Amino acid sequence: MFKFNFFSISLISFISFILILIISFCFFIPIFQNDANIFLSADLSNMNSSNYTLSFSNFVWPTPGYTTITSPFGRRVSPTSGASTNHSGIDIAAPTGSNIVAIFSGTITYTGFSGAGGYTVTMKNNNYTVSFCHISPTFLVCVGQYVNKGDIIATVGPKNVYGVPNNPYKDSNGNPTNGATTGPHLHLTLKKDGRAVNPLDYF
Ligand SMILES: [Zn+2]
Structure with missing residues:
Protein backbone atom coordinates (compact mmCIF):
# COMPACT_ATOMS: atom_id res chain seq x y z
CA MET A 1 0.00 0.00 0.00
CA LEU A 44 17.90 34.77 -44.30
CA SER A 45 15.28 35.99 -46.75
CA ASN A 46 16.62 33.95 -49.68
CA MET A 47 17.28 30.85 -47.62
CA ASN A 48 15.31 27.85 -46.64
CA SER A 49 15.35 28.49 -42.92
CA SER A 50 14.50 24.89 -42.03
CA ASN A 51 17.89 23.93 -43.48
CA TYR A 52 19.70 26.85 -41.91
CA THR A 53 22.58 25.37 -39.97
CA LEU A 54 25.56 27.71 -40.45
CA SER A 55 27.53 28.29 -37.30
CA PHE A 56 31.13 28.73 -36.23
CA SER A 57 32.24 25.18 -35.87
CA ASN A 58 30.06 22.72 -37.75
CA PHE A 59 31.06 23.14 -41.36
CA VAL A 60 31.03 19.86 -43.26
CA TRP A 61 34.30 18.43 -44.60
CA PRO A 62 34.36 19.10 -48.39
CA THR A 63 35.87 15.81 -49.62
CA PRO A 64 34.18 12.80 -47.99
CA GLY A 65 36.76 10.08 -47.42
CA TYR A 66 39.78 12.26 -48.17
CA THR A 67 41.40 14.16 -45.33
CA THR A 68 45.11 14.40 -46.20
CA ILE A 69 46.26 18.03 -46.24
CA THR A 70 49.09 18.32 -48.75
CA SER A 71 49.57 22.04 -48.21
CA PRO A 72 48.40 23.94 -45.13
CA PHE A 73 47.10 27.49 -44.81
CA GLY A 74 49.66 30.31 -44.63
CA ARG A 75 53.30 30.76 -45.58
CA ARG A 76 54.88 28.10 -47.76
CA VAL A 77 57.39 27.48 -50.55
CA SER A 78 55.54 27.81 -53.85
CA PRO A 79 55.04 24.25 -55.16
CA THR A 80 54.77 25.27 -58.83
CA SER A 81 55.17 28.32 -61.00
CA GLY A 82 52.32 30.76 -60.32
CA ALA A 83 51.27 29.18 -57.03
CA SER A 84 51.37 31.50 -54.04
CA THR A 85 53.94 31.64 -51.24
CA ASN A 86 51.23 32.73 -48.83
CA HIS A 87 48.69 29.97 -49.25
CA SER A 88 45.17 31.41 -49.09
CA GLY A 89 43.62 28.07 -48.22
CA ILE A 90 44.30 24.38 -47.77
CA ASP A 91 45.03 21.66 -50.32
CA ILE A 92 43.34 18.30 -49.82
CA ALA A 93 44.63 15.34 -51.82
CA ALA A 94 41.85 13.48 -53.64
CA PRO A 95 41.70 11.68 -56.98
CA THR A 96 40.03 13.16 -60.05
CA GLY A 97 36.28 12.58 -59.86
CA SER A 98 36.03 12.59 -56.04
CA ASN A 99 32.89 14.26 -54.72
CA ILE A 100 33.09 17.77 -53.30
CA VAL A 101 30.27 18.86 -51.00
CA ALA A 102 29.11 22.26 -49.79
CA ILE A 103 30.77 22.95 -46.42
CA PHE A 104 27.82 25.15 -45.40
CA SER A 105 24.48 26.06 -46.94
CA GLY A 106 24.52 29.06 -49.23
CA THR A 107 24.22 30.54 -52.70
CA ILE A 108 26.54 29.84 -55.65
CA THR A 109 28.15 33.14 -56.71
CA TYR A 110 30.74 32.04 -59.31
CA THR A 111 31.51 29.18 -61.67
CA GLY A 112 34.39 29.48 -64.13
CA PHE A 113 38.13 29.32 -64.74
CA SER A 114 39.75 31.58 -62.15
CA GLY A 115 43.47 31.99 -62.92
CA ALA A 116 45.71 30.05 -60.54
CA GLY A 117 42.62 28.38 -59.03
CA GLY A 118 41.70 26.80 -62.35
CA TYR A 119 38.09 25.70 -62.64
CA THR A 120 36.40 27.07 -59.53
CA VAL A 121 33.04 27.24 -57.79
CA THR A 122 32.45 29.93 -55.18
CA MET A 123 29.54 30.12 -52.76
CA LYS A 124 28.46 32.54 -50.08
CA ASN A 125 26.48 32.72 -46.87
CA ASN A 126 26.35 36.14 -45.23
CA ASN A 127 29.92 37.18 -44.40
CA TYR A 128 31.44 33.83 -45.38
CA THR A 129 32.55 32.87 -48.89
CA VAL A 130 34.24 29.64 -49.89
CA SER A 131 35.96 28.76 -53.17
CA PHE A 132 36.56 25.22 -54.39
CA CYS A 133 39.46 25.25 -56.88
CA HIS A 134 40.98 22.86 -59.45
CA ILE A 135 37.59 21.19 -59.89
CA SER A 136 36.08 19.45 -62.90
CA PRO A 137 35.12 21.72 -65.84
CA THR A 138 31.75 19.94 -65.85
CA PHE A 139 29.93 22.17 -63.37
CA LEU A 140 27.15 20.63 -61.28
CA VAL A 141 25.75 23.93 -60.01
CA CYS A 142 25.00 27.33 -61.49
CA VAL A 143 25.28 30.90 -60.24
CA GLY A 144 22.31 31.92 -58.09
CA GLN A 145 21.51 28.36 -57.06
CA TYR A 146 20.96 27.71 -53.35
CA VAL A 147 22.68 24.58 -52.06
CA ASN A 148 22.43 22.86 -48.73
CA LYS A 149 25.33 21.89 -46.55
CA GLY A 150 26.54 18.44 -47.65
CA ASP A 151 25.14 18.66 -51.19
CA ILE A 152 27.51 17.49 -53.91
CA ILE A 153 28.40 20.67 -55.80
CA ALA A 154 31.47 19.59 -57.83
CA THR A 155 34.04 16.86 -58.35
CA VAL A 156 37.82 17.05 -58.14
CA GLY A 157 39.15 18.01 -61.54
CA PRO A 158 41.95 16.56 -63.64
CA LYS A 159 45.47 17.98 -63.53
CA ASN A 160 45.38 18.93 -67.23
CA VAL A 161 42.62 20.87 -68.95
CA TYR A 162 42.45 21.85 -72.58
CA GLY A 163 40.72 24.61 -74.48
CA VAL A 164 40.97 27.38 -71.87
CA PRO A 165 41.80 30.62 -73.75
CA ASN A 166 45.09 32.24 -72.62
CA ASN A 167 45.71 29.69 -69.87
CA PRO A 168 49.26 30.52 -68.67
CA TYR A 169 49.58 27.43 -66.43
CA LYS A 170 51.50 24.44 -67.80
CA ASP A 171 53.14 21.32 -66.39
CA SER A 172 56.77 20.30 -67.01
CA ASN A 173 55.70 18.64 -70.29
CA GLY A 174 54.18 21.90 -71.51
CA ASN A 175 50.58 20.65 -71.20
CA PRO A 176 48.05 23.19 -69.88
CA THR A 177 46.99 22.63 -66.27
CA ASN A 178 43.84 23.26 -64.23
CA GLY A 179 45.28 26.44 -62.67
CA ALA A 180 48.57 26.38 -60.74
CA THR A 181 48.56 22.74 -59.75
CA THR A 182 50.91 19.76 -59.72
CA GLY A 183 48.21 17.09 -59.52
CA PRO A 184 44.55 16.45 -58.73
CA HIS A 185 43.49 17.96 -55.40
CA LEU A 186 40.95 20.33 -53.93
CA HIS A 187 42.13 23.79 -52.97
CA LEU A 188 39.70 25.35 -50.49
CA THR A 189 39.74 29.07 -49.73
CA LEU A 190 37.47 30.26 -46.93
CA LYS A 191 36.96 33.99 -46.45
CA LYS A 192 35.28 35.72 -43.55
CA ASP A 193 34.43 39.38 -44.17
CA GLY A 194 36.63 39.23 -47.30
CA ARG A 195 39.75 37.96 -45.51
CA ALA A 196 41.14 34.46 -45.96
CA VAL A 197 40.98 32.39 -42.76
CA ASN A 198 42.25 28.92 -41.99
CA PRO A 199 39.42 26.54 -42.96
CA LEU A 200 40.68 23.97 -40.43
CA ASP A 201 39.45 26.26 -37.63
CA TYR A 202 35.85 25.71 -38.79
CA PHE A 203 35.40 21.93 -38.94
ZN1 LIG B 1 46.16 25.43 -52.75
Missing part, protein backbone atom coordinates in the same frame (compact mmCIF):
# COMPACT_ATOMS: atom_id res chain seq x y z
CA PHE A 2 1.34 3.46 -0.99
CA LYS A 3 1.69 5.80 1.92
CA PHE A 4 2.52 9.50 1.99
CA ASN A 5 5.42 9.33 4.36
CA PHE A 6 8.38 11.66 4.36
CA PHE A 7 10.30 9.45 1.94
CA SER A 8 7.58 9.32 -0.76
CA ILE A 9 7.00 13.09 -0.58
CA SER A 10 10.70 13.73 -0.97
CA LEU A 11 10.79 11.34 -3.91
CA ILE A 12 7.83 13.06 -5.62
CA SER A 13 9.41 16.49 -5.05
CA PHE A 14 12.70 15.28 -6.46
CA ILE A 15 11.06 13.79 -9.60
CA SER A 16 9.03 16.98 -10.14
CA PHE A 17 12.19 19.04 -9.80
CA ILE A 18 13.98 16.92 -12.43
CA LEU A 19 10.97 17.15 -14.78
CA ILE A 20 10.86 20.94 -14.46
CA LEU A 21 14.59 21.05 -15.11
CA ILE A 22 14.25 18.95 -18.30
CA ILE A 23 11.27 20.96 -19.58
CA SER A 24 12.98 24.31 -19.02
CA PHE A 25 16.17 22.99 -20.62
CA CYS A 26 14.28 21.91 -23.77
CA PHE A 27 12.63 25.31 -23.86
CA PHE A 28 15.87 27.29 -23.60
CA ILE A 29 18.08 25.29 -26.00
CA PRO A 30 16.53 26.77 -29.19
CA ILE A 31 16.93 30.27 -27.72
CA PHE A 32 20.64 29.68 -27.05
CA GLN A 33 21.11 28.33 -30.57
CA ASN A 34 19.37 31.33 -32.09
CA ASP A 35 21.58 33.66 -30.08
CA ALA A 36 24.70 31.94 -31.40
CA ASN A 37 23.52 32.46 -34.96
CA ILE A 38 22.22 36.00 -34.60
CA PHE A 39 25.28 37.58 -36.21
CA LEU A 40 24.76 35.39 -39.29
CA SER A 41 21.05 35.85 -39.66
CA ALA A 42 20.94 39.12 -41.56
CA ASP A 43 20.34 37.58 -44.97
Whole structure:
Protein backbone atom coordinates (compact mmCIF):
# COMPACT_ATOMS: atom_id res chain seq x y z
CA MET A 1 0.00 0.00 0.00
CA PHE A 2 1.34 3.46 -0.99
CA LYS A 3 1.69 5.80 1.92
CA PHE A 4 2.52 9.50 1.99
CA ASN A 5 5.42 9.33 4.36
CA PHE A 6 8.38 11.66 4.36
CA PHE A 7 10.30 9.45 1.94
CA SER A 8 7.58 9.32 -0.76
CA ILE A 9 7.00 13.09 -0.58
CA SER A 10 10.70 13.73 -0.97
CA LEU A 11 10.79 11.34 -3.91
CA ILE A 12 7.83 13.06 -5.62
CA SER A 13 9.41 16.49 -5.05
CA PHE A 14 12.70 15.28 -6.46
CA ILE A 15 11.06 13.79 -9.60
CA SER A 16 9.03 16.98 -10.14
CA PHE A 17 12.19 19.04 -9.80
CA ILE A 18 13.98 16.92 -12.43
CA LEU A 19 10.97 17.15 -14.78
CA ILE A 20 10.86 20.94 -14.46
CA LEU A 21 14.59 21.05 -15.11
CA ILE A 22 14.25 18.95 -18.30
CA ILE A 23 11.27 20.96 -19.58
CA SER A 24 12.98 24.31 -19.02
CA PHE A 25 16.17 22.99 -20.62
CA CYS A 26 14.28 21.91 -23.77
CA PHE A 27 12.63 25.31 -23.86
CA PHE A 28 15.87 27.29 -23.60
CA ILE A 29 18.08 25.29 -26.00
CA PRO A 30 16.53 26.77 -29.19
CA ILE A 31 16.93 30.27 -27.72
CA PHE A 32 20.64 29.68 -27.05
CA GLN A 33 21.11 28.33 -30.57
CA ASN A 34 19.37 31.33 -32.09
CA ASP A 35 21.58 33.66 -30.08
CA ALA A 36 24.70 31.94 -31.40
CA ASN A 37 23.52 32.46 -34.96
CA ILE A 38 22.22 36.00 -34.60
CA PHE A 39 25.28 37.58 -36.21
CA LEU A 40 24.76 35.39 -39.29
CA SER A 41 21.05 35.85 -39.66
CA ALA A 42 20.94 39.12 -41.56
CA ASP A 43 20.34 37.58 -44.97
CA LEU A 44 17.90 34.77 -44.30
CA SER A 45 15.28 35.99 -46.75
CA ASN A 46 16.62 33.95 -49.68
CA MET A 47 17.28 30.85 -47.62
CA ASN A 48 15.31 27.85 -46.64
CA SER A 49 15.35 28.49 -42.92
CA SER A 50 14.50 24.89 -42.03
CA ASN A 51 17.89 23.93 -43.48
CA TYR A 52 19.70 26.85 -41.91
CA THR A 53 22.58 25.37 -39.97
CA LEU A 54 25.56 27.71 -40.45
CA SER A 55 27.53 28.29 -37.30
CA PHE A 56 31.13 28.73 -36.23
CA SER A 57 32.24 25.18 -35.87
CA ASN A 58 30.06 22.72 -37.75
CA PHE A 59 31.06 23.14 -41.36
CA VAL A 60 31.03 19.86 -43.26
CA TRP A 61 34.30 18.43 -44.60
CA PRO A 62 34.36 19.10 -48.39
CA THR A 63 35.87 15.81 -49.62
CA PRO A 64 34.18 12.80 -47.99
CA GLY A 65 36.76 10.08 -47.42
CA TYR A 66 39.78 12.26 -48.17
CA THR A 67 41.40 14.16 -45.33
CA THR A 68 45.11 14.40 -46.20
CA ILE A 69 46.26 18.03 -46.24
CA THR A 70 49.09 18.32 -48.75
CA SER A 71 49.57 22.04 -48.21
CA PRO A 72 48.40 23.94 -45.13
CA PHE A 73 47.10 27.49 -44.81
CA GLY A 74 49.66 30.31 -44.63
CA ARG A 75 53.30 30.76 -45.58
CA ARG A 76 54.88 28.10 -47.76
CA VAL A 77 57.39 27.48 -50.55
CA SER A 78 55.54 27.81 -53.85
CA PRO A 79 55.04 24.25 -55.16
CA THR A 80 54.77 25.27 -58.83
CA SER A 81 55.17 28.32 -61.00
CA GLY A 82 52.32 30.76 -60.32
CA ALA A 83 51.27 29.18 -57.03
CA SER A 84 51.37 31.50 -54.04
CA THR A 85 53.94 31.64 -51.24
CA ASN A 86 51.23 32.73 -48.83
CA HIS A 87 48.69 29.97 -49.25
CA SER A 88 45.17 31.41 -49.09
CA GLY A 89 43.62 28.07 -48.22
CA ILE A 90 44.30 24.38 -47.77
CA ASP A 91 45.03 21.66 -50.32
CA ILE A 92 43.34 18.30 -49.82
CA ALA A 93 44.63 15.34 -51.82
CA ALA A 94 41.85 13.48 -53.64
CA PRO A 95 41.70 11.68 -56.98
CA THR A 96 40.03 13.16 -60.05
CA GLY A 97 36.28 12.58 -59.86
CA SER A 98 36.03 12.59 -56.04
CA ASN A 99 32.89 14.26 -54.72
CA ILE A 100 33.09 17.77 -53.30
CA VAL A 101 30.27 18.86 -51.00
CA ALA A 102 29.11 22.26 -49.79
CA ILE A 103 30.77 22.95 -46.42
CA PHE A 104 27.82 25.15 -45.40
CA SER A 105 24.48 26.06 -46.94
CA GLY A 106 24.52 29.06 -49.23
CA THR A 107 24.22 30.54 -52.70
CA ILE A 108 26.54 29.84 -55.65
CA THR A 109 28.15 33.14 -56.71
CA TYR A 110 30.74 32.04 -59.31
CA THR A 111 31.51 29.18 -61.67
CA GLY A 112 34.39 29.48 -64.13
CA PHE A 113 38.13 29.32 -64.74
CA SER A 114 39.75 31.58 -62.15
CA GLY A 115 43.47 31.99 -62.92
CA ALA A 116 45.71 30.05 -60.54
CA GLY A 117 42.62 28.38 -59.03
CA GLY A 118 41.70 26.80 -62.35
CA TYR A 119 38.09 25.70 -62.64
CA THR A 120 36.40 27.07 -59.53
CA VAL A 121 33.04 27.24 -57.79
CA THR A 122 32.45 29.93 -55.18
CA MET A 123 29.54 30.12 -52.76
CA LYS A 124 28.46 32.54 -50.08
CA ASN A 125 26.48 32.72 -46.87
CA ASN A 126 26.35 36.14 -45.23
CA ASN A 127 29.92 37.18 -44.40
CA TYR A 128 31.44 33.83 -45.38
CA THR A 129 32.55 32.87 -48.89
CA VAL A 130 34.24 29.64 -49.89
CA SER A 131 35.96 28.76 -53.17
CA PHE A 132 36.56 25.22 -54.39
CA CYS A 133 39.46 25.25 -56.88
CA HIS A 134 40.98 22.86 -59.45
CA ILE A 135 37.59 21.19 -59.89
CA SER A 136 36.08 19.45 -62.90
CA PRO A 137 35.12 21.72 -65.84
CA THR A 138 31.75 19.94 -65.85
CA PHE A 139 29.93 22.17 -63.37
CA LEU A 140 27.15 20.63 -61.28
CA VAL A 141 25.75 23.93 -60.01
CA CYS A 142 25.00 27.33 -61.49
CA VAL A 143 25.28 30.90 -60.24
CA GLY A 144 22.31 31.92 -58.09
CA GLN A 145 21.51 28.36 -57.06
CA TYR A 146 20.96 27.71 -53.35
CA VAL A 147 22.68 24.58 -52.06
CA ASN A 148 22.43 22.86 -48.73
CA LYS A 149 25.33 21.89 -46.55
CA GLY A 150 26.54 18.44 -47.65
CA ASP A 151 25.14 18.66 -51.19
CA ILE A 152 27.51 17.49 -53.91
CA ILE A 153 28.40 20.67 -55.80
CA ALA A 154 31.47 19.59 -57.83
CA THR A 155 34.04 16.86 -58.35
CA VAL A 156 37.82 17.05 -58.14
CA GLY A 157 39.15 18.01 -61.54
CA PRO A 158 41.95 16.56 -63.64
CA LYS A 159 45.47 17.98 -63.53
CA ASN A 160 45.38 18.93 -67.23
CA VAL A 161 42.62 20.87 -68.95
CA TYR A 162 42.45 21.85 -72.58
CA GLY A 163 40.72 24.61 -74.48
CA VAL A 164 40.97 27.38 -71.87
CA PRO A 165 41.80 30.62 -73.75
CA ASN A 166 45.09 32.24 -72.62
CA ASN A 167 45.71 29.69 -69.87
CA PRO A 168 49.26 30.52 -68.67
CA TYR A 169 49.58 27.43 -66.43
CA LYS A 170 51.50 24.44 -67.80
CA ASP A 171 53.14 21.32 -66.39
CA SER A 172 56.77 20.30 -67.01
CA ASN A 173 55.70 18.64 -70.29
CA GLY A 174 54.18 21.90 -71.51
CA ASN A 175 50.58 20.65 -71.20
CA PRO A 176 48.05 23.19 -69.88
CA THR A 177 46.99 22.63 -66.27
CA ASN A 178 43.84 23.26 -64.23
CA GLY A 179 45.28 26.44 -62.67
CA ALA A 180 48.57 26.38 -60.74
CA THR A 181 48.56 22.74 -59.75
CA THR A 182 50.91 19.76 -59.72
CA GLY A 183 48.21 17.09 -59.52
CA PRO A 184 44.55 16.45 -58.73
CA HIS A 185 43.49 17.96 -55.40
CA LEU A 186 40.95 20.33 -53.93
CA HIS A 187 42.13 23.79 -52.97
CA LEU A 188 39.70 25.35 -50.49
CA THR A 189 39.74 29.07 -49.73
CA LEU A 190 37.47 30.26 -46.93
CA LYS A 191 36.96 33.99 -46.45
CA LYS A 192 35.28 35.72 -43.55
CA ASP A 193 34.43 39.38 -44.17
CA GLY A 194 36.63 39.23 -47.30
CA ARG A 195 39.75 37.96 -45.51
CA ALA A 196 41.14 34.46 -45.96
CA VAL A 197 40.98 32.39 -42.76
CA ASN A 198 42.25 28.92 -41.99
CA PRO A 199 39.42 26.54 -42.96
CA LEU A 200 40.68 23.97 -40.43
CA ASP A 201 39.45 26.26 -37.63
CA TYR A 202 35.85 25.71 -38.79
CA PHE A 203 35.40 21.93 -38.94
ZN1 LIG B 1 46.16 25.43 -52.75
